[in-house]
Amino acid sequence: MKKHMEDAIILENVRLNPTTCRMILQAPAVAREARPGQFVMVRVDSSFDPFLRRPFSFFRIDRNEGIIELVYRIVGKGTKIMSTKQKGETVNIVGPMGNGFRPPPEDAASVWFVAGGIGMAALVACMEDIRLRRPRSRRVLFYGAKTHSEFIPKIYFSSLCHEVHYSTDDGSAGFCGTVLDCMKSVTGANSLPSYLYACGPPSMLKHTANWVIENKIPAQFCLESVMGCGMGACLGCALPGQVDYGHGKTRFVHVCFEGPVFYPEQIRWEEL
Numbered sequence: 120m121k122k123h124m125e126d127a128i129i130l131e132n133v134r135l136n137p138t139t140c141r142m143i144l145q146a147p148a149v150a151r152e153a154r155p156g157q158f159v160m161v162r163v164d165s166s167f168d169p170f171l172r173r174p175f176s177f178f179r180i181d182r183n184e185g186i187i188e189l190v191y192r193i194v195g196k197g198t199k200i201m202s203t204k205q206k207g208e209t210v211n212i213v214g215p216m217g218n219g220f221r222p223p224p225e226d227a228a229s230v231w232f233v234a235g236g237i238g239m240a241a242l243v244a245c246m247e248d249i250r251l252r253r254p255r256s257r258r259v260l261f262y263g264a265k266t267h268s269e270f271i272p273k274i275y276f277s278s279l280c281h282e283v284h285y286s287t288d289d290g291s292a293g294f295c296g297t298v299l300d301c302m303k304s305v306t307g308a309n310s311l312p313s314y315l316y317a318c319g320p321p322s323m324l325k326h327t328a329n330w331v332i333e334n335k336i337p338a339q340f341c342l343e344s345v346m347g348c349g350m351g352a353c354l355g356c357a358l359p360g361q362v363d364y365g366h367g368k369t370r371f372v373h374v375c376f377e378g379p380v381f382y383p384e385q386i387r388w389e390e391l
């Protein structure tokens with residue numbers, strides 16, 4: 120897949136909640152190639168400080184209009200600078216990077232999406248895509264966060280799924296507990312999903328992976344790791360896992376070019 124570098128024009132950059140922003144970018148070259156689950160590397164400032172580009176998933180993609188959207192949580196220097204950018208300014212981006220989500224089988228009766236915190240940023244584009252590709256599948260979202268103020272507004276996802284279940288660690292909204300416990304609480308043994316997509320913090324993914332493997336549910340997981348180059352040069356994004364290229368299995372997977380989307384069997388979760 121062709122990658123592009125372009126100066127993307129900021130069309131909007133607004134807060135969705137106290138710690139999360141949404142940036143809309145006019146980026147026709149990247150948008151043309153982008154798929155859900157892939158990401159862009161953003162140079163947050165032309166001053167080269169911070170020096171390394173930061174990776175962000177495609178939150179939404181509009182190929183016809185040449186627009187991509189990012190939803191990002193402010194956690195450090197780079198994202199703080201991003202949050203100060205104004206409409207009309209540009210940010211240099213490179214992408215699309217990574218493999219992206221594959222669609223579920225044609226006959227998948229129910230597809231579940233499990234989002235933990237800012238992991239939701241990668242799943243909205245996936246839900247939108249599956250709504251178009253598999254209109255007969257029942258789409259159910261489980262959305263967990265530490266506390267209610269971390270949720271992004273439901274206007275961004277409520278029309279994409281048939282059911283939404285919220286959970287918070289502190290009980291301030293929805294089910295009180297983890298998103299996996301929330302899933303288990305609404306699931307009888309007879310109503311397991313045909314397919315599952317997940318994105319969130321490592322501990323959430325780990326527990327969800329054990330659960331899908333145990334219940335033989337086909338799934339894809341979108342993972343994060345701290346990235347240097349984002350394009351396979353530095354090997355800094357390695358995680359314990361295995362990819363079979365037909366001549367023996369590897370011991371590590373590289374999130375930027377073999378991921379960020381993996382089948383649960385490809386990761387050594389116990390070592391994460």
Ligand SMILES: Cc1cc2nc3c(=O)[nH]c(=O)nc-3n(C[C@H](O)[C@H](O)[C@H](O)COP(=O)(O)OP(=O)(O)OC[C@H]3O[C@@H](n4cnc5c(N)ncnc54)[C@H](O)[C@@H]3O)c2cc1C
Pocket residue numbers: 158169173174175176177190191192193194195196197198199237240241342343344345346374379
């Ligand atoms: C493929 C991919 C897609 C991503 N998509 C999104 C997204 O859509 N929205 C979003 O908000 N974030 C996303 N992230 C995480 C995002 O890239 C980091 O939060 C960002 O780079 C932090 O930059 P910073 O300069 O603000 O923080 P820094 O000052 O670099 O770091 C602040 C803190 O964040 C931690 N951190 C830095 N990078 C990462 C990382 N890659 N993963 C986990 N923790 C990190 C650091 O260890 C440190 O504790 C994604 C990461 C990857 C690898």
Ligand code: FES
Pocket residue numbers: 345346347348349350351352353354355356357373374375376
């Ligand atoms: S971030 Fe450099 S190889 Fe993946």
